[in-house]
Amino acid sequence: MDSQMDIPRTNLDALQSFAVFADTLNFSESARLLHISQPALHAKVRKLSEQIDAKLYVRVGGALELTATGEQVARHARELLAFNQRFVKGLAQGQDAPVVTLAAGEGAYLYLLGKALSRFSGAGASPHLQLLTRDRDESIQAVRSGQVQLGIAPLGTVPADLRAVRLTSVGQVLVVPRGHALTSRKTARLRDLKGAQLIVPPAGRPHRELLGRLLQAESVQWQPSLEANGWELMLRFAQLGFGLTVVNACCHIPNGLVAIPLQGYPSLDYHVFHAADRPPTAHVQRLMDALLAHGDHWKTR
Template sequence: MDLGRLSTDALASFAVFAEHLNFTRAAEDLHISQPALHVKIRKLAETLGRPLYVRQGRRLRLTPEGEAVARFARDLDARVTAFLADVRGTSPARVPVLAAGEGAYLYLLGDVIRPGIRLINADRAGTLTAVRTGRADLGVAVLDVLPTDLQAVLLASYPQTLVMPEDHPLAARPTLTLADLAGSSLVVPPPTGPHRIALERALHAAEIPWSVAVEAEGWPLLLHFASLGVGLAVVNGCVTPPPGLVQREILDLPAVPYYAVHHPTRTNDPIREALLEEIQQALPPP
């Protein structure tokens, strides 16, 4: 490898591309043409001798090498910024960056959201990628399998609950089992979502007949349809139902664990540590 050809400009451009995974938006941010950005990234990949991204259908995904390059580029930019500030006698404060999904922000991290923290809204895969590439200091997500390349800290585990109108017959019971859902019409996420997949497996294993009332994306829409009487919804216990709905724990469904994840290179980072401590102190009780 000819390290003399490793362009810091190409690294900086790749970091922007890694944030968007879209050549059009990245080129706009960089104020260059798409062909120019393609050339920068192609030459960077040729210099490193590794593919930095792959195409999956209509979407782009970073390779593990691409994630490492993006993280290196961001770390390099942060070190240069700190060096220049030191030379100039200034002391810039790095803003902590948190990545999480809609549900975590709405029902788990509300007391943490404030000016001074940069937020990235992403699904589970996007949250892990943001941490791996250095975009985020910390990510919060539900994990059934812990990633081997990241450090994970269990924040809390919440039971799975059934949400229903307060006048529904099952609302009179303090707790429920899967058998109580027999014959129910459920408001569920799309088929490819991890929550939908896990719920379907549990119902199938218990041989519980059920039907789909409607498919909806995100806890707020699931709750909205439940409040309209379209069907019942199974949601994580940290989700707060609106007035008119009640939730009851489903005893034979496993608890849902929320983890905070960070890259090993951030283990001793005081900004990450302070953000994690703030989250732990603000969590709603299980």
């Protein structure tokens, strides 16, 4: 079964209803969103399961979870729903209105992708861009579920169900106030952070966890002075004097601060990726090509 799955006996209404259910995994909430009764929704999902001859969800404790088949059907259903919505919109506007969807983090949009997206949108007969702001794990899930066609994130190891191409490599910099003792250095080391008050993301975020492990490996004691989610907020609070911070080297550094390349923190390889079982359409491939052509543009600013 794939995104072009052959399920001729199913109907669009049942699939669209299942797409809503798959996003909520709650029959009451899904029925409310669909403006139908809960028994009616149960009947639609049950009939769809019978037609495909496979379980679409299971109960685990007090929660519902999609089966592997359910995930595939949900992805197919979302694609059909999105296509139908675009088709209706195109009819209303008197024209075809193709849409290309992309998920990436706020920092990637702000510092890495602007040039590529501008060139893509400025080209003749370009499709409409729909941009979703998602972190790494959320971008992967959005691609897997069919919510978006492309994702951009630092993947590390590429999951087997994705096809990814390296976009660019981004190092890390230590950001300190002008006049700080480290500003005379060409590079900083992790042990230079001994005793530092650091502005970091909340616990559990990838950057916070990796930085913590690296500092622990160097036996460096440090204290979080403030938790802030996102490069912009971290830099703003560094500018306000809350402490030092470590951010991607692609970030714009505010006035009053100095960025020093940080040794010992590995560079992040950002990838552009799509689902392995869904080859890019012509429009999606054009966006990929634009992204890859300008992936290192931030280094020349």
